[in-house]
Amino acid sequence: MTPLTATAVGKRYRTRWAVRDCSFTIPEGKVVALVGPNGAGKSTLLRMAAGLVRPTTGELSAFGTPLRGRTHPDVSFLAQNRSLYRDLTVRELVRACAAMNDRWSTDRVHEVLGLLAGVDHDAKIGALSAGALTQVAIAVALGRLPRLLLLDEPLSDLDPLARDEVLRIVMTEVADRGTTVVMSSHLLSDLREVCDHVLLIDEGRVQVDGDVEGVLAEHRVLVGPAADEAGVEGKLIGATRSGRQSTLLLRGAGPAPAGWVSTEPDLESLVVGYLRASRERRSSAQRGHAGRGAKSA
Amino acid sequence: MLTGVIEFRIDRRSGVSTYVQIVQQVEQAMRLGLLTAGDRLPSAREVVEAIAVNPNTVLKAYRELERAGLVEARRGLGTFVTRSLSSEATTGGDAPLRRELAGWLGRARERGLVVEDVDALYFAVRDEHYPPPEERS
Amino acid sequence: MIWVSWRRQRAQLITLLGVLLVGAAAVVLLRSNMIGAIESLQLTGCVAQTGPECADADAADRFRAAWTNPLHLGQAAILLLPALIGVFLGAPLFARELEQGTHVLAFTQSVSRTRWMVSKLVVALVPAVVVLIALQHLVSWWLSAAGVLGPRNSGSFHFLNFGVEHVSPVAYAVFAFALGTFVGAVSRRTLVAMTAGLGVFTVARFALSDLVGHLVPPQRVEAALGEDLKVYQDGSLVTGRGWLDTSGRVVPDDRADALNLACKRSVTEAGTAKSQEEYLACLPESGLATTYADFVPESLAWQVHLVDAAIFGGLAVLLLVGTALVLRRQS
Numbered sequence: 001m002t003p004l005t006a007t008a009v010g011k012r013y014r015t016r017w018a019v020r021d022c023s024f025t026i027p028e029g030k031v032v033a034l035v036g037p038n039g040a041g042k043s044t045l046l047r048m049a050a051g052l053v054r055p056t057t058g059e060l061s062a063f064g065t066p067l068r069g070r071t072h073p074d075v076s077f078l079a080q081n082r083s084l085y086r087d088l089t090v091r092e093l094v095r096a097c098a099a100m101n102d103r104w105s106t107d108r109v110h111e112v113l114g115l116l117a118g119v120d121h122d123a124k125i126g127a128l129s130a131g132a133l134t135q136v137a138i139a140v141a142l143g144r145l146p147r148l149l150l151l152d153e154p155l156s157d158l159d160p161l162a163r164d165e166v167l168r169i170v171m172t173e174v175a176d177r178g179t180t181v182v183m184s185s186h187l188l189s190d191l192r193e194v195c196d197h198v199l200l201i202d203e204g205r206v207q208v209d210g211d212v213e214g215v216l217a218e219h220r221v222l223v224g225p226a227a228d229e230a231g232v233e234g235k236l237i238g239a240t241r242s243g244r245q246s247t248l249l250l251r252g253a254g255p256a257p258a259g260w261v262s263t264e265p266d267l268e269s270l271v272v273g274y275l276r277a278s279r280e281r282r283s284s285a286q287r288g289h290a291g292r293g294a295k296s297a
Numbered sequence: 298m299l300t301g302v303i304e305f306r307i308d309r310r311s312g313v314s315t316y317v318q319i320v321q322q323v324e325q326a327m328r329l330g331l332l333t334a335g336d337r338l339p340s341a342r343e344v345v346e347a348i349a350v351n352p353n354t355v356l357k358a359y360r361e362l363e364r365a366g367l368v369e370a371r372r373g374l375g376t377f378v379t380r381s382l383s384s385e386a387t388t389g390g391d392a393p394l395r396r397e398l399a400g401w402l403g404r405a406r407e408r409g410l411v412v413e414d415v416d417a418l419y420f421a422v423r424d425e426h427y428p429p430p431e432e433r434s
Numbered sequence: 435m436i437w438v439s440w441r442r443q444r445a446q447l448i449t450l451l452g453v454l455l456v457g458a459a460a461v462v463l464l465r466s467n468m469i470g471a472i473e474s475l476q477l478t479g480c481v482a483q484t485g486p487e488c489a490d491a492d493a494a495d496r497f498r499a500a501w502t503n504p505l506h507l508g509q510a511a512i513l514l515l516p517a518l519i520g521v522f523l524g525a526p527l528f529a530r531e532l533e534q535g536t537h538v539l540a541f542t543q544s545v546s547r548t549r550w551m552v553s554k555l556v557v558a559l560v561p562a563v564v565v566l567i568a569l570q571h572l573v574s575w576w577l578s579a580a581g582v583l584g585p586r587n588s589g590s591f592h593f594l595n596f597g598v599e600h601v602s603p604v605a606y607a608v609f610a611f612a613l614g615t616f617v618g619a620v621s622r623r624t625l626v627a628m629t630a631g632l633g634v635f636t637v638a639r640f641a642l643s644d645l646v647g648h649l650v651p652p653q654r655v656e657a658a659l660g661e662d663l664k665v666y667q668d669g670s671l672v673t674g675r676g677w678l679d680t681s682g683r684v685v686p687d688d689r690a691d692a693l694n695l696a697c698k699r700s701v702t703e704a705g706t707a708k709s710q711e712e713y714l715a716c717l718p719e720s721g722l723a724t725t726y727a728d729f730v731p732e733s734l735a736w737q738v739h740l741v742d743a744a745i746f747g748g749l750a751v752l753l754l755v756g757t758a759l760v761l762r763r764q765s
Contacts, residue, residue, distance in 0.1 A: 031351050168347075171345035172346050174345070175342040175346075175352035
């Protein structure tokens with residue numbers, strides 16, 4: 001049973017489409033990096049998967065059950081702002097979350113709270129450091145014993161040490177229970193070591209979706225003479241050209257022609273290549289608009 | 298939590314993928330005699346609790362080592378080193394080859410070579426004796 | 435879930451309890467002081483009724499000068515309490531959750547949104563209503579100790595008396611609370627919900643207070659020309675007045691006014707000494723036979739209270755349903 005499936009999902013806010021025609025399947029047991037620039041639609045997508053937001057078009061289903069404005073019992077969601085009751089103590093918050101769930105393991109929560117330096121159970125939520133706050137938020141999310149964990153920007157506003165610690169907590173959960181994780185971030189470098197599946201979205205659409213190794217093996221970076229691009233085979237994703245030399249990112253490239261050097265991209269340069277290409281498409285579309293406007297004026 | 302036998306460290310800037318780094322570190326520890334037959338490798342849970350990597354990556358590295366015949370997974374017990382890669386030449390502070398290398402490095406330092414010079418020299422000579430595999434294209 | 439709601443609203447509920455304790459203490463103290471004043475002014479007989487046995491008008495005046503304001507303040511507190519319940523309990527109930535994003539925590543647990551909403555409503559509203567009823571009865575107990583020496587003398591339909599009696603205060607409170615929650619759920623801003631809720635409540639309260647009396651079937655009294663209608667003195671709620679023609683039909687107001695004015699003018703022009711009699715004779719000749727008044731007697735005030743409660747309660751139910759719909763669509 002796939003943890004999460006999206007079929008032609010779209011979400012419109014008034015006149016703007018935050019997510020558009022997204023279809024993908026999240027395989028079980030994977031740690032998925034949901035990456036894209038700010039405002040790409042990552043949050044909307046995760047909130048739809050959590051059953052908080054209803055899609056305008058298409059359908060999402062978790063473990064085979066279509067989501068209709070309710071959170072699936074096997075899914076836990078961590079909101080970007082952590083959304084915890086700040087005036088409660090950690091102990092009271094755990095009790096509150098226990099009261100709001102049918103299936104709940106206080107032991108699991110205590111286990112997660114005890115990881116790393118440990119969190120003081122009598123501390124006020126509002127007085128916790130950003131790292132400890134995230135640890136508490138993840139602990140109560142795991143108290144539901146989820147099979148799919150959705151984390152919206154879990155590392156934003158954390159210092160490097162806290163980032164590392166939060167990732168260790170999440171990875172421990174993956175090791176312990178084989179939980180599928182979808183984590184969004186606008187910084188891929190945060191997730192490079194932990195993800196084995198990448199879902200890149202930009203302008204509300206899926207740009208890359210697949211197993212990291214597979215995706216990387218599918219792409220090539222070719223560097224060669226700018227005057228001689230005719231012999232290059234494959235789907236051109238993006239290119240940077242400086243004087244005589246061209247650097248091309250290709251999908252499904254053929255063997256490199258003479259005079260060209262072919263290497264496998266790393267994940268970061270791949271993602272940057274896609275995002276740069278989509279930004280260029282956008283700005284050239286805008287230039288097109290401006291040009292027509294000038295003519296008619 | 299760690300067994301204390303081996304601790305992995307991941308260099309995030311090296312460009313070498315995480316699982317390859319784990320494989321290399323196990324092999325290196327075996328060559329240096331830090332891991333010998335019968336030693337248990339840390340479980341995926343123990344590794345990810347210490348360094349933030351995907352447990353699937355650790356398991357993939359262990360499978361790679363298993364294919365190479367260096368370790369074996371015993372159900373419910375863990376992953377164990379099956380043989381030793383260390384030899385007289387690499388183990389211990391007084392192995393003759395090691396002593397020679399230490400002497401050579403000492404002389405290089407006396408001559409005022411910096412670490413980049415030493416690396417450049419070492420890789421140049423190493424490539425003469427151990428030609429690198431063809432770059433795939 | 436009740437525990438969660440209780441813990442989240444603990445501060446407000448403790449404040450509410452404080453209001454009850456302070457209010458009760460104040461009423462008990464003031465009432466005993468007031469009884470002391472009644473006894474020292476030898477007005478004990480005047481509490482139940484005014485009349486000849488209560489001859490010392492000067493003592494009664496002195497009592498009223500000293501105690502009318504405190505008693506009115508007690509009534510004003512009961513009139514104000516529903517508005518405060520709306521502003522401080524109703525408005526922040528959902529607005530604060532939406533403002534701080536904490537609704538997301540509840541919405542992503544297994545508890546349903548409806549159950550979450552209902553438990554929050556119950557935990558906030560039930561104690562508030564209990565405190566309101568308790569304070570209402572305390573103030574009523576104090577008012578009855580003053581009897582007709584106090585504000586009760588103005589009759590059940592007086593604005594201050596009507597608003598603090600029977601089910602009306604509870605109906606206002608539930609309405610104010612529901613209004614606060616609705617505006618809060620729609621605006622998602624605590625401050626906006628508090629101010630807008632208070633504004634709308636005040637307008638609705640004044641606008642509807644006139645309407646309510648007209649929804650109870652009135653009784654009609656007629657008076658011959660030159661006689662007074664007693665309903666203006668006996669504390670009844672007069673909802674209509676006018677003229678009847680010789681066959682007992684109501685004369686439309688503008689026509690009656692014109693006829694009345696014509697009679698007055700003809701009398702003035704004649705300028706004779708018997709002008710009042712001539713005027714009274716002129717009226718039936720023009721077709722204005724008797725005056726009438728439609729009224730609700732004081733003994734039926736409870737019917738007006740029930741209509742009041744039905745209107746405000748009905749509006750409250752609509753607003754709560756609206757709140758539920760808004761929260762169901764909330765992301």
